Amino acid sequence: MADHILRMRGITKEFPGVRALDDVNLSVERGTVHALVGENGAGKSTLMKVLSGVYPHGTYEGEILLDGEPCAFKGLRQSEAAGIVIIHQELALIAGMSIAENVFLGNERARRGVVDWHVTSVETVRLLDKVGLREDPDTTVGSIGVGKQQLVEIAKALAKDVKLLILDEPTAALNEADSQNLLQLLRDLREHGITSILISHKLGEVMAVADAITILRDGRAIETLRTAEGVDEDRVIKGMVGRDLDHRYPPRTPEIGEVLFEIEGWNVFHPTMPDRQVVRDASLTVRRGEIVGIAGLMGAGRTELAMSVFGRSYGSRISGVLRKEGRELHVHTVGQAIDAGLAYVTEDRKELGLLLEEDIRRNVTLANPHRVSRRSVIDLHKEVADAESFLERLRIKATSVFAKVGDLSGGNQQKVVLSKWIYTDPDVLILDEPTRGIDVGAKYEIYSIIQGLAAEGKGVLLISSELPELLGMCDRVYAMSQGRITGELARRDATQEAVMRLMTNTVAVTP
Known part of the structure; x- marks a missing residue:
């Protein structure tokens, strides 16, 4: 009989007008890497926020069992005390502080309220060795690369006696070598009995490291697949999008x-x-x-x-x-x-491509304000009409052009960035x-947009x-x-x- 470290039963989470999770069940076996996949907006991050107490007990329906015991986490501190640690895509490290300070931040090694720096340094070296990082504990985090920073985050999790490690898109900002190192570390942690939940869009990496894959779609858990049973990427994609993708890329006959x-x-x-x-x-x-x-x-x-x-x-x-x-x-x-x-769509849409606090309308016209203005005064009616045309043309999923861009999924944010530059003609x-x-x-839709631009x-x-x-x-x-x-x-x-x-x-x- 399988030994499950985690069971989530009937998890339902609602926001105003939206059911983000609908009766989701998730079971994770001890000492495995369990992947969570699905399109943007499928509910992956919401489910993990429920698990880790970001959405506290009482704000959702259903139950969580850790090691067979019911959990009612009111916040991150309670879930971490139980051995659940989540590492978000945006790393929670302070660049100006040392590796040692970051590893034990909020979890200081202290006696009578005074930090014991010798113990802190020795423990940091031990933890860094576990994650395969050869750095001086006194090195500032801001002076090392993103791949090494990711390892510092994992060392920080290990310092909290982690039982269940949740990683949200851990390789999104890493190069190929650092990504492979991180995946190998997950395998090593598995050998030492640590269970991991991996959220990733990179299906090649999921297939390489996961023992089981749970697919979410539209807030529901569709199925759980076991990689040992010969599952391939196409099978996972079918579950994610609800249809076969015979071609990953739209058919095209170029006219060059x-x-x-x-x-x-x-x-x-x-x-x-x-x-x-x-x-x-x-x-x-x-x-x-x-x-x-x-x-x-x-x-x-x-x-x-x-x-x-x-x-x-x-x-x-x-x-x-x-x-x-x-x-x-x-x-x-x-x-x-x-x-x-010329137009340039940056690789960092959140920092350099969009004004996340502004609405779709303002972002679409941002790079070409002259097109919606007369004598330096914005024509609001034209601005709305032009933005609405892109909402329809690029099939941006939003309530209206007045929706805040920061609230959109990644794929829809990317469509807004493309709209902004297409608007400059x-x-x-x-x-x-x-x-x-x-x-x-969403990738398939972006590819179709790119091909459409080439066809023009x-x-x-x-x-x-x-x-x-x-x-x-x-x-x-x-x-x-x-x-x-x-x-x-x-x-x-x-x-x-x-x-x-x-x-x-x-x-x-x-x-």
């Missing part, structure tokens, strides 16, 4: 025209370290109606290239030539880039990780860390490594192996 946009001999130096060159002699072309990909590992220079091209919004000592339709462009500001017909769109952190159903004769430059996405969407793929473009592959020649070979090269090769 003449060269629209060129980057030639582009060089960029770091903005605060002027001797460090981040883009070296990069050259590429984009034709009308063409989707061109840029592949590269973390730190290859893809985002630096994109931002520097878009009105020199990144970098120093920038040199090289930009051309559109054969004419040289002189764009030194974002405003000039927009006027020249660009000829060239640079899309930096346009599907990061969104589910497979626009040029699309697509940056992605997901090789299948580049291979499924792009007509050509450039690879970058250490700031250089190391090669170019046509769609027919682009395989994961061929692209990876170029991504790990340091010298440009002729295709």
